[in-house]
Amino acid sequence: MASESFLVLMAEDSEHDIMAVERLWSRRQNANPLKIVCDGQACLDYLLGRGEYADPATRQMPGVLLLDINLPLVDGFNVLRQIKTTPVLQRLPVIVFTSSSRIEDKLRAYDLGANAFMTKPVGAEKLDQALQLIQSYWRLMDLPL
Amino acid sequence: MAVQHPLTVLLAEDSDLDIHAIRRCWSEVASDAILEVVKDGRECIDYLLGRLPADGSSLGQRPDLLILDLSMPELDGFQVLARIRSDPDLKRLPVVVLANRPTPVDIHRGYELGASAIFAKPMGARSLTELLRIVSTYWKAATLPDRDSPVSAAGYTAV
Numbered sequence: 001m002a003s004e005s006f007l008v009l010m011a012e013d014s015e016h017d018i019m020a021v022e023r024l025w026s027r028r029q030n031a032n033p034l035k036i037v038c039d040g041q042a043c044l045d046y047l048l049g050r051g052e053y054a055d056p057a058t059r060q061m062p063g064v065l066l067l068d069i070n071l072p073l074v075d076g077f078n079v080l081r082q083i084k085t086t087p088v089l090q091r092l093p094v095i096v097f098t099s100s101s102r103i104e105d106k107l108r109a110y111d112l113g114a115n116a117f118m119t120k121p122v123g124a125e126k127l128d129q130a131l132q133l134i135q136s137y138w139r140l141m142d143l144p145l
Numbered sequence: 146m147a148v149q150h151p152l153t154v155l156l157a158e159d160s161d162l163d164i165h166a167i168r169r170c171w172s173e174v175a176s177d178a179i180l181e182v183v184k185d186g187r188e189c190i191d192y193l194l195g196r197l198p199a200d201g202s203s204l205g206q207r208p209d210l211l212i213l214d215l216s217m218p219e220l221d222g223f224q225v226l227a228r229i230r231s232d233p234d235l236k237r238l239p240v241v242v243l244a245n246r247p248t249p250v251d252i253h254r255g256y257e258l259g260a261s262a263i264f265a266k267p268m269g270a271r272s273l274t275e276l277l278r279i280v281s282t283y284w285k286a287a288t289l290p291d292r293d294s295p296v297s298a299a300g301y302t303a304v
Contacts, residue, residue, distance in 0.1 A: 090256075090257060091253055091256035091257055092256075093256070093262065101288065101294065103293065106288050106290065107237065107290065110236075110237035110290045111236070111237065113259060115261045115262065116239065116261060116283075116284075116287045117287060117288045117290075118286065118287050118288065119288055119295065130286065133279070133282060133283055133286055134283070136279050137262075137279050137280065137283040138262075140264055140275075140276055140279060140280075141262040141263060141264045142247055142252045142263045142264055142265060143252075144252050144253050144256045
């Protein structure tokens with residue numbers, strides 16, 4: 001069964017993008033719950049229930065992760081590598097969602113096991129379309145929750 | 146901008162009924178995309194390794210996306226997926242697994258083996274059409290391993 005109300009976890013450090021996503025998200029009627037973390041360490045802490053996320057009441061496992069590459073503390077590639085090599089996390093669908101369109105980044109992301117690589121579009125309307133597309137797609141898929 | 150060619154999808158599916166249904170719905174939602182069909186797991190691997198043209202005439206083209214049925218003769222979907230992910234030339238290929246009624250164990254195993262996504266075959270042409278519409282739009286918008294840029298930047302707008 002596809003699960004429709006899964007949490008979307010987003011690892012994103014650009015304040016501009018975070019504000020844009022939050023604004024778009026708040027306008028949508030049937031948006032999935034969204035949690036944003038601002039660096040790679042916080043992303044791993046959230047997923048593993050460590051640090052400020054040690055209390056299980058403060059976190060819900062996400063259905064999918066939208067992962068930027070250029071993140072402070074631990075970059076997106078290292079986050080991806082750790083997820084895909086950690087038994088309790090490896091099944092989590094990870095969409096690398098980045099402003100990078102470098103071929104090396106794309107190949108590296110797929111090599112490390114990214115479930116998809118999507119270039120983050122510029123402009124609110126296109127960003128909204130991309131986020132809606134990602135949400136619609138994953139709502140139809142069976143998630144390993 | 147690189148020269149664009151249409152999204153090329155390989156469907157590995159042994160049921161003629163399902164092939165027919167998917168072909169019909171696919172032509173409605175993604176008439177600009179190429180859909181090739183192989184009918185068992187062995188044929189799928191042979192096709193991907195360039196040993197077997199799908200229609201017997203032209204040489205098989207490397208697909209952008211594999212839609213892989215879980216239960217197939219010869220090699221099943223999991224075996225095909227494991228083979229793809231361990232082959233240096235094929236390992237990046239996006240693979241969407243479709244299953245009749247996947248159990249939680251199937252779903253976990255599929256993602257562990259590196260499925261890009263897993264979905265249950267929907268009942269009825271309307272849900273199948275809607276599903277294939279979103280799947281094709283999503284993979285056209287993604288940056289695929291063998292492409293320099295998305296096939297189409299057009300996003301999906303929910304109705």
